[in-house]
Amino acid sequence: MIPITQPFLPKKDEYQKYINEIWENNWLTNNGPNVRQLEDRLAKYLKIKEMLLVNNGTIALQLAIKVLGMKRKVITTPFSYVATTSSLVWEGCEPIFVDIDPDSLNIDPERVEEALGHGVDGILATHCFGNPCDVESLEFLSESRGKKLIFDAAHGFGSKYKDKSLFEYGDISISSFHSTKLYHTIEGGGIFSKDERWLEKVAFMRNFGHDGSEKFQGIGINGKVSEFHAAMGLVNLNYIDEILLDRKKLSVFYDTLLQHSGVRRPIVSSAGESNFSYYPIIFESERILLEVKKRLEESDIFPRRYFYPALNSLDYVKSQSCPIAEDISKRILCLPMYYGLTESDQEKIAEILLKAL
Ligand SMILES: Cc1ncc(COP(=O)(O)O)c(C=O)c1O
Missing domain, CATH: 3.90.1150.10 (Aspartate Aminotransferase, domain 1)
Incomplete structure (x- = not known):
């Protein structure tokens, strides 16, 4: 049988070493040492300043929509995985679909411009199959019209635009590290932004809003990554x-x-x-x-x-x-x-x- 895809599995003993350490530390989740190490190593590998891990790409999308304050209409692509649209609807936004470019299969910036009217909070574009969108046109449009821009870069690990990681673009980029992706943490996702403000907020939001055990910084959700998942990411990064x-x-x-x-x-x-x-x-x-x-x-x-x-x-x-x-x-x-x-x-x-x- 030849399936559409198969997850990459590293050598078992390499993963086992991390499992033994987890047993010794008895630290299974809640921003443990493997999670922090993986965030540092991923940022270095991708040549970016910092990033945050969350428990899947869908939660990453929902956190991005929420932290950027998108509440009304959001311009998006009709050609992507269902999570791109369902996350918008789940967060109470109304997706406004604009058609794609027939060559790149990514959202067409000219059509985005036409649709950028009243009541639109921003744009959610997907880099389909890891093929970069017309990043600069979309950034220009969103900045000049005061709208927010999210890139769904679930497929984008290792892809580049103008020699920089695709995750460097937009107000926020998100990725999926699901087992079917070329880089994975079994289940997992990443949130990327050049603007530290968003990452600082998401760091609270992914942990129920906790600021210590007795204080909260706004509403949050459970977006945490376990030490077992992060360990898989650490080993897979070697490959x-x-x-x-x-x-x-x-x-x-x-x-x-x-x-x-x-x-x-x-x-x-x-x-x-x-x-x-x-x-x-x-x-x-x-x-x-x-x-x-x-x-x-x-x-x-x-x-x-x-x-x-x-x-x-x-x-x-x-x-x-x-x-x-x-x-x-x-x-x-x-x-x-x-x-x-x-x-x-x-x-x-x-x-x-x-x-x-
Ligand atoms: C384009 C796109 N966005 C979002 C997601 C959701 O990611 P996850 O499965 O990690 O929740 C996927 C998953 O395949 C995807 O392909």
Whole structure:
């Protein structure tokens, strides 16, 4: 069986060392030494000043929306994972969907500009598949119009824009460190901002608002990370360069195998650098996609329709038309991509795909 993805697992004894230490310290959660060490090591690795860990990417999104005071309309993309939209709705915001650029598959800044009207608190944009958005246009728009900007960089670990980590941009960027991501802490998420004010507030918010045991700094939630999760992150960080290199190698090999297939690939902007975390391909029609998917599944290979359906069609949002995202989401399929996928697996996938086409 070839699944869409497989979590990376480090050598067991490396993780075991941390587990033994947790047993010795008897410190399981509540901002323990592994969490603090991982925050420092991640900031150094990403060449940023600081970051905060939380228990998943969805909570990271909700904290970002809350701390930036987004309460009303928020402009967002119809082409992302459901958590991008559901977090807005969960926080009481109204998502205003604007369509995507058909090449990058990211939110189109020109359409954002048109939608930036009265009652809009900000923008929530996703770097789809780790492919950087038009960061500068979105930053310019949000700053010049006095709006807040969040980047959902759940897929963005290792991606860059103008040679800097993608997490450096926007008022706040968030990431997911879920097991299916190329860098993971089993479950986990990160919050990034150049503005210390937001991080100081989030540090309270992720721990119920506690400021010591008897005082509170506003409302909070449980966004804490356990020492076991942080330990997985510490060990996995030792492998991240190898994982990123492997992803690039897999992606380049798929490119070679599929060069005459006629399938289309998202385009990375010249200022951006992708982490090759996914391998999405766009077919001419949904009918062809379904046929390819069926043939692969018959051979025990499981690609995934990612992202499908377009988020503007969810039944808990106001109906809004986004023809490009609706069309792409019907025709896009992610091929298996994970550390450990072999060239012969890729050849088998490509052979079935080409035959089906
Ligand atoms: C674009 C995007 N945003 C947010 C999330 C939510 O992250 P988590 O699963 O860590 O809650 C995901 C998860 O896959 C995602 O793909």
